Amino acid sequence: MLYREAGQFKTSYAADQAMFPIIQDRAFIAMVLIIAYGVVPFWANEYWLQAVIIPFLIFALAAVGLNLLTGYAGQLSLGTGAFMAVGAYATYKITTIYPDINILVVFLMSGLIAAGVGMVFGVPSLRIKGFYLAVATLAAQFFIQWLFNKVGWFFNYNPSGTIIAPPRTVFGVMVAGPEATAQVRYFVALVFLTVGTVIAKNLVRGRVGRAWMAIRDRDIAAEIIGIQPLQTKLLAFGISSFYCGVAGALSVFLWLGSAETEAFDINVSFQVLFMIIIGGLGSILGSILGAAFITLVPIFLTNAPALLNIPFPTDLSKHIEEIIFGGLIILFLIAEPNGMARLWQIGKEKLRRWPFPY
Amino acid sequence: MKFRTLFLGVVGAAVGVTGIAGVKAAFADEQFIPMLVYRTGPYAPSGIPVANGFRDYYTLVNKRDGGINGVKIAFEECETQYNTKLGVECYEKLKGKGQTGASLINPYSTGITYQLIPKAPVDKVPILSMGYGQTASADGRVFEWVFNFPTTYWSQASAFIKYVAHEEKGYDKLKGKKIVHIYHNSAYGKEANPTLEALAKRYGYKLTLLAVDHPGQEQKATWLQVRRLNPDWIFMSGWGVMNQVAVKEAGGINYPMEKFVGNWWSGTDADVKPAGTGAKGYKSATFHGAGSGFKVHADILKHVYGGDAAKAKENNIGEVLYNRGVVNAMFGVEAIRTAMGKFGNKAMTGEQVRWGLENLNLTKARLKELGMDGFTAPVKVSCADHETGGPVLFQQWDGNAWKVIGKPLSPMVDVVRPMIEKAAADYAKENKITPRSC
Numbered sequence: 001m002l003y004r005e006a007g008q009f010k011t012s013y014a015a016d017q018a019m020f021p022i023i024q025d026r027a028f029i030a031m032v033l034i035i036a037y038g039v040v041p042f043w044a045n046e047y048w049l050q051a052v053i054i055p056f057l058i059f060a061l062a063a064v065g066l067n068l069l070t071g072y073a074g075q076l077s078l079g080t081g082a083f084m085a086v087g088a089y090a091t092y093k094i095t096t097i098y099p100d101i102n103i104l105v106v107f108l109m110s111g112l113i114a115a116g117v118g119m120v121f122g123v124p125s126l127r128i129k130g131f132y133l134a135v136a137t138l139a140a141q142f143f144i145q146w147l148f149n150k151v152g153w154f155f156n157y158n159p160s161g162t163i164i165a166p167p168r169t170v171f172g173v174m175v176a177g178p179e180a181t182a183q184v185r186y187f188v189a190l191v192f193l194t195v196g197t198v199i200a201k202n203l204v205r206g207r208v209g210r211a212w213m214a215i216r217d218r219d220i221a222a223e224i225i226g227i228q229p230l231q232t233k234l235l236a237f238g239i240s241s242f243y244c245g246v247a248g249a250l251s252v253f254l255w256l257g258s259a260e261t262e263a264f265d266i267n268v269s270f271q272v273l274f275m276i277i278i279g280g281l282g283s284i285l286g287s288i289l290g291a292a293f294i295t296l297v298p299i300f301l302t303n304a305p306a307l308l309n310i311p312f313p314t315d316l317s318k319h320i321e322e323i324i325f326g327g328l329i330i331l332f333l334i335a336e337p338n339g340m341a342r343l344w345q346i347g348k349e350k351l352r353r354w355p356f357p358y
Numbered sequence: 359m360k361f362r363t364l365f366l367g368v369v370g371a372a373v374g375v376t377g378i379a380g381v382k383a384a385f386a387d388e389q390f391i392p393m394l395v396y397r398t399g400p401y402a403p404s405g406i407p408v409a410n411g412f413r414d415y416y417t418l419v420n421k422r423d424g425g426i427n428g429v430k431i432a433f434e435e436c437e438t439q440y441n442t443k444l445g446v447e448c449y450e451k452l453k454g455k456g457q458t459g460a461s462l463i464n465p466y467s468t469g470i471t472y473q474l475i476p477k478a479p480v481d482k483v484p485i486l487s488m489g490y491g492q493t494a495s496a497d498g499r500v501f502e503w504v505f506n507f508p509t510t511y512w513s514q515a516s517a518f519i520k521y522v523a524h525e526e527k528g529y530d531k532l533k534g535k536k537i538v539h540i541y542h543n544s545a546y547g548k549e550a551n552p553t554l555e556a557l558a559k560r561y562g563y564k565l566t567l568l569a570v571d572h573p574g575q576e577q578k579a580t581w582l583q584v585r586r587l588n589p590d591w592i593f594m595s596g597w598g599v600m601n602q603v604a605v606k607e608a609g610g611i612n613y614p615m616e617k618f619v620g621n622w623w624s625g626t627d628a629d630v631k632p633a634g635t636g637a638k639g640y641k642s643a644t645f646h647g648a649g650s651g652f653k654v655h656a657d658i659l660k661h662v663y664g665g666d667a668a669k670a671k672e673n674n675i676g677e678v679l680y681n682r683g684v685v686n687a688m689f690g691v692e693a694i695r696t697a698m699g700k701f702g703n704k705a706m707t708g709e710q711v712r713w714g715l716e717n718l719n720l721t722k723a724r725l726k727e728l729g730m731d732g733f734t735a736p737v738k739v740s741c742a743d744h745e746t747g748g749p750v751l752f753q754q755w756d757g758n759a760w761k762v763i764g765k766p767l768s769p770m771v772d773v774v775r776p777m778i779e780k781a782a783a784d785y786a787k788e789n790k791i792t793p794r795s796c
Binding site: 046047050051052055096149156159160161162164165166167177178179255256257258259260262263265299302303313314315317318319 | 395397398402406409435436437439442443446447450451454468469472473475476477479480492493494543544545546548549551552569572781785788789790
C-alpha cells in the first residue's frame with residue numbers, strides 16, 4: 001500500500017532515467033543520507049565511529065569496487081588486498097614527498113596509480129577466465145605484498161617496514177594523523193563512499209556497465225555485437241582498482257593510522273570477495289549490505305556477552321563468535337543464495353502487496 | 359516467517375540490552391588497566407601465558423594488598439589475535455573505560471604498538487611496550503608517552519653479538535663467521551635487522567636475513583637455506599606458533615641447538631616442548647629469571663590459587679612468558695604507585711601514570727619487598743631515556759626447564775643509542791613533532 005508506483009507518471013525522459021524513479025525510494029535514500037550525515041556523527045561516540053563505522057565505510061567502498069569487476073564484468077579477482085596496498089603505499093609516498101598537496105587529492109592520485117597497476121594485472125583476463133583468472137590475480141596479491149615488504153623505498157626505509165600516516169590538514173581541518181577527530185575522518189570516508197557509490201551506480205546503468213554485463217553473460221556474443229573485450233575488461237580492472245586503491249589509502253590514513261603489508265594480505269582479498277558474495281553479486285546496494293554484514297556482525301558478537309553481562313572467558317567468547325559468524329554466513333546463503341540484495345528486493349516486492357498479499 | 363521473528367528478536371534484544379548497559383554504577387576508587395590479549399589463533403601459544411601472568415599479578419595485588427595503596431585494580435581483557443585491526447577496535451573500546459580511563463596500555467604486539475604510538479599523546483594513554491614496539495621510542499624527548507624499558511630489540515641484538523663474541527672467545531673471532539637472522543616478516547621481526555647490519559660492518563661477520571611469513575607454520579624453504587648456508591650461529595625473532603616450528607625444524611636438520619639463540623619472545627616453554635628432546639640446548643635471550651621459585655610465585659600460589667599447585671601449573675605459572683607477564687604487570691603497578699606518591703592515593707589518570715612511568719625507580723630493596731629480588735633487575739627511567747639499558751640475560755632449555763646461563767650482558771649503548779636518536783629524529787621530522795628538552 002505504501003510502497004507503490006501507481007500514479008507516479010513520468011513526463012520526461014529525464015524522469016524516466018532517474019536513478020531512483022519511485023518517490024518512496026528517493027525518500028528512503030534521502031532519509032539514509034540525512035541519518036548518515038546529520039545524525040550518526042553527533043550521536044555515535046569515538047569508539048563507534050573509529051572502530052566500527054569508519055572500517056565499514058572503507059570496506060563498503062572496496063566492495064563496490066570489486067563488485068564492478070566481479071559482479072558486473074564477471075572477472076573473478078583475488079587481488080583486492082594488493083590494489084588496496086598500492087593505494088595506501090602510493091598515498092604515503094606522495095604525501096611524504098610532496099607534503100603540500102591536499103591529502104584528498106593525493107587519495108585520488110593514488111587511486112589512479114592503483115588503477116594503472118590493476119590494468120596491468122588485468123591483461124591476463126583477455127586470455128583466461130574464471131578460476132584461472134583468480135589464480136592470475138592471486139599472483140598480483142603475492143607479488144605486490146612482497147614488493148612493499150622488500151623494497152625500502154616504498155616505506156621510506158623505516159627499520160620496521162611500517163608506513164605511518166603523517167598529520168595532514170585540509171582547509172585548516174586535521175584530516176589524517178593522530179589529532180584528526182573521529183568525526184572528520186568519518187565525514188571524509190562518508191563523502192568518498194557517497195560519491196563513489198553514485199558514480200558506480202550510474203556507470204553500471206550506462207553504456208560501460210551494459211558492456212560489462214554483456215561480457216559477463218557471454219563474451220563471444222558481446223564481441224559479435226561490437227563490444228571490444230580488451231577495452232571493456234581493462235576498464236573494469238582499472239575502475240575497480242581505483243576504488244580499491246582509494247579504499248586502501250583511506251584505511252591507513254583514516255582508520256589504522258599505520259600499517260605494514262600484513263594489513264593487506266590475502267585475507268583482505270577474501271574478506272572483500274565474501275562481502276560481495278553475501279551482499280549480492282552485481283548489485284551496488286549488495287556491496288554495502290555485504291560490507292555491513294562482514295564488518296559489523298563480528299564486532300556485535302564480540303561485544304554481545306559483555307552487553308548481556310555474561311562473564312565469558314575471552315578465548316571462549318572469541319571461539320563462539322567465530323562459530324556463530326560462520327553459521328550466519330551459511331544461514332544467509334541458504335536463505336538466499338543470491339545475497340542480501342536479493343532479500344532486499346523480495347522485501348520490496350512484498351511491501352508492494354502489503355497488506356493484501358496473494 | 360520464522361527467520362523474520364528470529365531476526366526481530368535479536369534486534370530487539372540488542373536494543374534492550376544496550377539501553378541497560380548505558381546505566382553506570384557508582385563504585386569505590388578503581389584503577390582501570392586494559393588488557394590486549396590473544397588467547398586464540400596462531401599466536402596463542404605465546405599469548406596465553408603472558409595474559410595469565412598479567413591477570414594473576416593484578417589479582418595478587420588486589421587480594422594480598424587490597425589494591426595499589428588501597429585503590430583496587432580493575433582490568434578487562436580484549437581478544438586481538440595479535441591482529442592490528444582487532445587491536446584498534448579493542449583499544450578504542452577500552453581506552454575510556456573505568457573511573458579515569460585507561461591508565462596505561464600494554465599492547466603486546468609491535469604492530470599494534472606502532473598504531474597506538476601516535477594516538478598516545480592525543481588520548482593521554484601512556485604505552486608500556488616492555489621490550490618490544492618501536493625501538494626508537496627509547497628516546498623520551500620525542501616519544502614522551504611511550505616506554506620500552508628495561509631494554510629494546512636493538513639493545514638485545516647487540517647483546518646477542520656480545521654473547522657470540524664471548525662464546526667464540528673474542529670479537530676478532532667474529533670476522534668471517536656466518537650468522538643467520540630468522541625473523542617474523544612483520545614490523546616486529548624486522549626491528550633487529552638494522553643493528554645486526556651495523557654490527558656486521560663493524561665486526562665483519564656475514565649476516566643473512568631470512569624472513570618467515572605470517573603465521574610461521576611454513577618454514578621448510580627457510581631451513582633448506584639454513585642447511586645450505588650452514589651458519590655458525592642462528593638468531594631468531596619469532597612469535598607464536600613460528601617458534602615451535604623453527605625449533606622442530608632445527609632439530610630436523612640436526613643443527614647444533616646451543617648455537618641457535620632466540621630473542622626474548624622466542625624462548626618459552628611452549629616453544630620447546632613440542633620438539634621434545636630435540637630442543638635440548640636451545641637458547642634464548644631474556645631479562646628476568648626463569649622458573650617458579652621466587653617469592654612472588656609463592657604469593658600467587660597462596661593468594662590467587664589458594665594453594666592449588668596443579669591449577670596454578672595449568673595456568674602456566676613459572677613459564678618464561680608467564681613470568682614476563684608478571685614482570686610487566688609489576689612495572690605498570692609500580693608506575694601507578696609512583697604516580698600516587700606525587701598525586702595522592704586515588705585512581706590515577708593516564709597523564710599521572712605517564713609521570714609515574716617516567717619517574718619509576720625500582721631499587722633492589724623495593725624488588726625484594728615485592729618478592730622479586732633476583733627475578734628482575736632494578737630499573738630507573740628518566741626523561742630522555744625510556745629504555746634504561748637493563749642487562750640482557752641468556753637462558754638455555756635443558757630438556758626440562760629453562761636455566762639462566764652466564765653473566766648478564768649490558769647492551770652496546772655506544773652503537774645503539776646514536777641509532778635510536780637518529781631514528782627518533784627522523785620520526786619527529788616526518789610527523790612534525792618538536793622534541794622536548796630533558
